Amino acid sequence: MNRKLLLKSSLRIMFRNKLRTLFMSIGVMIGVGTLIAGQSLGSGAEKQLNQSVNKIFSPGSIMLVSRTLTYGDVEAIEQQMEQVVASAARFGGGESDISYQGVTRKTAVFGHTVEGEVVWNRGVIEGRYFTNNDMSKTARVALIGHRLSELLFGTDGDPIDEEILIGSVPFRIIGVLEPAGIDPHGEDRDEDIYIPITTAMRRLNNTEYIGIAKLLVSDIEQVDEDADQVSEILREQHNIAPGEDEDFAIYSSTFVGLMVDKTNRVLNVYMVAAAAVVLLVAAIVIASIMLVVVRERVAEIGLRKALGATEQNIGFQFLIEVVVVTLVSGLLGIGLGLGAANLVSIFTGLPVIVSTDSVAMGLAAAVVVGIASGILPARKAARLDPVVALR
Amino acid sequence: MIRLSNISKSYQRPGEGELQVLKEVSFEVEQGEFVAIVGSSGSGKSTLMNILGLLDTPDSGEYELAGANVSSLSARELARTRNSTIGFVFQQFHLLPRTTATENVELPLVYSNSINGDTRKKAIDALCRVGLEDRLTHYSGELSGGQQQRVAIARALINDPDIILADEPTGNLDQVAGRQIMDLFHELNSAGSTIILITHDPELASQASRLVYIDDGRISPAKAATRAASRPARINMAVTGAMQPLQQGIPHE
Numbered sequence: 001m002n003r004k005l006l007l008k009s010s011l012r013i014m015f016r017n018k019l020r021t022l023f024m025s026i027g028v029m030i031g032v033g034t035l036i037a038g039q040s041l042g043s044g045a046e047k048q049l050n051q052s053v054n055k056i057f058s059p060g061s062i063m064l065v066s067r068t069l070t071y072g073d074v075e076a077i078e079q080q081m082e083q084v085v086a087s088a089a090r091f092g093g094g095e096s097d098i099s100y101q102g103v104t105r106k107t108a109v110f111g112h113t114v115e116g117e118v119v120w121n122r123g124v125i126e127g128r129y130f131t132n133n134d135m136s137k138t139a140r141v142a143l144i145g146h147r148l149s150e151l152l153f154g155t156d157g158d159p160i161d162e163e164i165l166i167g168s169v170p171f172r173i174i175g176v177l178e179p180a181g182i183d184p185h186g187e188d189r190d191e192d193i194y195i196p197i198t199t200a201m202r203r204l205n206n207t208e209y210i211g212i213a214k215l216l217v218s219d220i221e222q223v224d225e226d227a228d229q230v231s232e233i234l235r236e237q238h239n240i241a242p243g244e245d246e247d248f249a250i251y252s253s254t255f256v257g258l259m260v261d262k263t264n265r266v267l268n269v270y271m272v273a274a275a276a277v278v279l280l281v282a283a284i285v286i287a288s289i290m291l292v293v294v295r296e297r298v299a300e301i302g303l304r305k306a307l308g309a310t311e312q313n314i315g316f317q318f319l320i321e322v323v324v325v326t327l328v329s330g331l332l333g334i335g336l337g338l339g340a341a342n343l344v345s346i347f348t349g350l351p352v353i354v355s356t357d358s359v360a361m362g363l364a365a366a367v368v369v370g371i372a373s374g375i376l377p378a379r380k381a382a383r384l385d386p387v388v389a390l391r
Numbered sequence: 392m393i394r395l396s397n398i399s400k401s402y403q404r405p406g407e408g409e410l411q412v413l414k415e416v417s418f419e420v421e422q423g424e425f426v427a428i429v430g431s432s433g434s435g436k437s438t439l440m441n442i443l444g445l446l447d448t449p450d451s452g453e454y455e456l457a458g459a460n461v462s463s464l465s466a467r468e469l470a471r472t473r474n475s476t477i478g479f480v481f482q483q484f485h486l487l488p489r490t491t492a493t494e495n496v497e498l499p500l501v502y503s504n505s506i507n508g509d510t511r512k513k514a515i516d517a518l519c520r521v522g523l524e525d526r527l528t529h530y531s532g533e534l535s536g537g538q539q540q541r542v543a544i545a546r547a548l549i550n551d552p553d554i555i556l557a558d559e560p561t562g563n564l565d566q567v568a569g570r571q572i573m574d575l576f577h578e579l580n581s582a583g584s585t586i587i588l589i590t591h592d593p594e595l596a597s598q599a600s601r602l603v604y605i606d607d608g609r610i611s612p613a614k615a616a617t618r619a620a621s622r623p624a625r626i627n628m629a630v631t632g633a634m635q636p637l638q639q640g641i642p643h644e
Contacts, residue, residue: 002502002510009490303481304498305470305473306446306479310467387441387446390481390485
C-alpha cells in the first residue's frame with residue numbers, strides 16, 4: 001500500500017468537510033487544552049507552594065507547636081540533643097492595630113529571637129535585625145514588612161527610625177523585612193511586623209509561653225528520628241504520663257514535604273480526571289460521526305475494495321483519517337491550553353511551567369482518543385461486502 | 392485468460408429459502424477478446440460479474456484467471472489480484488467526489504504493491520489514453536457523464552490489467568456519450584485489452600466480438616447463436632473493426 005497517497009487523501013477529506021472536522025476536533029482540543037493548562041498551572045502552583053513551604057520548612061527542620069511551650073523546653077532539647085544545631089522560638093501574638101499618623105492597619109505581630117534571622121530564614125533588606133541587647137532590654141523596636149511599610153509611609157517613604165503604635169504602645173522601626181510573598185494560607189507575609197520575642201511576651205502579652213519553636217538538625221536524613229527524640233524530651237518536660245495525650249505537636253520537614261506532595265497530587269488528579277471526562281465525550285462524538293461517515297461512504301469503500309484494497313487497507317484508512325484529525329486537534333489543543341494557562345497566569349501571578357512530559361501526554365491522549373473512537377467505524381468499514389457496497 | 396468451469400452460486404434469502412443464482416456456469420474468454428455477457432435483470436449476470444471480478448466467491452466450480460486458479464485464494468490475495476489483474480468500469484462511474492480526475496485515476500496505485508516511479512505521471516498517461524489530457528485537474532463534479540466514465544476507464548487501465556470488466560458502462564449516458572465510450576472500448580480492445588462487457592441491452596452487446604447469453608443462471612449458447620445469427624452484419628463489422636488495428640500493431644504503447 002502506498003501510505004503517502006493515502007495520507008494525502010485523508011488530509012484532503014479532512015479539509016473537504018470543514019464543519020464535520022470542526023465538530024470532531026473541538027472535544028479533543030478542549031480536552032487536551034485542559035490537560036496542558038492544568039499541568040502547566042499545576043506545576044507552576046506546585047513550584048510556588050514548594051518554595052514557600054521550603055522557606056519555612058527547609059530540609060532538616062522540626063517545628064514544635066504548643067500553647068504551653070516555654071524557653072525551658074527548647075533549652076532542654078538543645079542540651080540533650082547535640083544534633084540540634086540551631087533553634088529559634090517564635091511568638092505569634094495575633095493581629096494588632098498598627099498606626100502611624102492617623103493611618104491604622106490590622107496586621108499580624110510576631111515575636112522573634114536573634115537566631116530567628118537564620119533559623120526562620122528571613123532577614124532584613126534595610127536597617128538591622130534584632131540584637132541580644134534588644135532581647136535583654138525588651139526593647140520597643142520593630143521590623144516591618146515592605147508592603148506594610150508602603151501602606152504606612154508610601155512607596156518612597158523611609159520607615160527607618162519612624163515611630164509607630166502597636167495597639168497603644170509606641171515602637172521604633174529599625175529594619176524592613178525580606179519579601180516573603182503570599183503564604184500557603186493566603187496571608188500576605190509582607191504585611192508582618194516582627195518585634196523582639198521578649199518584648200512580645202512580657203510587655204504586650206504578659207505570658208511565659210512562646211507558642212512555636214523551630215529546630216535545625218545537622219543531618220536532614222535523620223530528621224524523623226530526631227523529631228521522635230524531641231517528642232520524648234517534651235513529654236518529660238511537660239510531665240505527660242505514658243499513654244496520655246500530648247499537649248504539643250511536632251512537624252518534621254519530611255512529614256510536611258509528604259503532605260505538600262499529597263496536596264499537589266490530589267490537584268493533579270482532579271485536572272487529569274476533568275480532561276479525561278472531556279476526552280471520553282470527545283471520543284464518543286467522534287465515533288458516532290465516523291459511523292455516519294462510513295455509511296455515507298459505502299460506495300467509496302466498495303470501489304476501493306474493487307480496486308484492490310484489503311480489509312486492513314480500508315480499516316487503516318479510516319483509522320488514519322480519525323487519528324490525523326485528533327492529532328492536529330491535539331496540537332491545537334496544546335496551543336489553546338498554553339494560551340489559557342498564560343492568561344490565568346497574567347491574572348493570578350501563578351508561574352506557568354510547560355514540561356515536555358505534559359506536551360507528550362497531550363499528544364498521546366489525542367492519538368489514543370483517535371484510535372479508540374476510530375476503531376469501531378474502521379472495523380465496520382473494513383468488513384463491508386464490496387458486492388453490497390457497490391450495488 | 393479466463394476459464395470458468397461449473398461455477399454455482401446461491402444466496403440464502405430470509406423467508407424465501409435458498410435461491411440458486413448461477414447453475415454450473417462454464418465458459419472461456421481468450422486474451423484480446425471483446426466478450427459481452429448479456430442477460431435480463433435477475434438472470435444472474437451481476438453475480439457472474441462479481442465472481443469474474445473476484446468481488447464474490449462461487450460455492451462450487453473452478454475459476455482460472457490469467458493462468459492461476461483463483462477459486463481458493465484468501466481475501467488478501469483476492470484483493471491483490473483485483474488490483475493488478477482486473478480493471479472495473481461501473482454504470483455509476485464511482486468516482487470520488489470533490490477529487491480531481493488525476494487523483495481519481497491514481498486511486499488503484501494506493502493499493503498497488505509494485506509502485507516505482509511517478510504515480511502522478513502514470514495517471515496522466517492513462518488520462519491521455521482516454522482523451523482527457525485537457526481535464527487533468529478538473530474535479531469529478533465538473534465533468535460530463537461521458538468524461539466521468541472516461542476517467543473511470545483511465546482508472547481501470549492504470550495498472551495494465553489483464554481484463555477490463557465493464558458493467559453497463561453506457562447505462563447512465565446519453566446516446567452520443569454512450570457511443571463514444573463504446574468506441575473507446577473498441578480502441579482499447581484493438582490495442583490488446585481483453586474486455587468483458589456486462590449488459591442487459593442486446594444491441595449494445597452486439598458490438599462485442601462474442602456474446603454470451605445468461606438466462607436463469609445458465610449460459611444459453613443456443614440463444615446466443617440465434618441472436619448472433621440474426622445480426623450477422625453488425626457483429627462481423629465489430630469483429631473486423633476490432634481485428635484490423637490489432638494487426639497493424641498497438642498504437643498506444
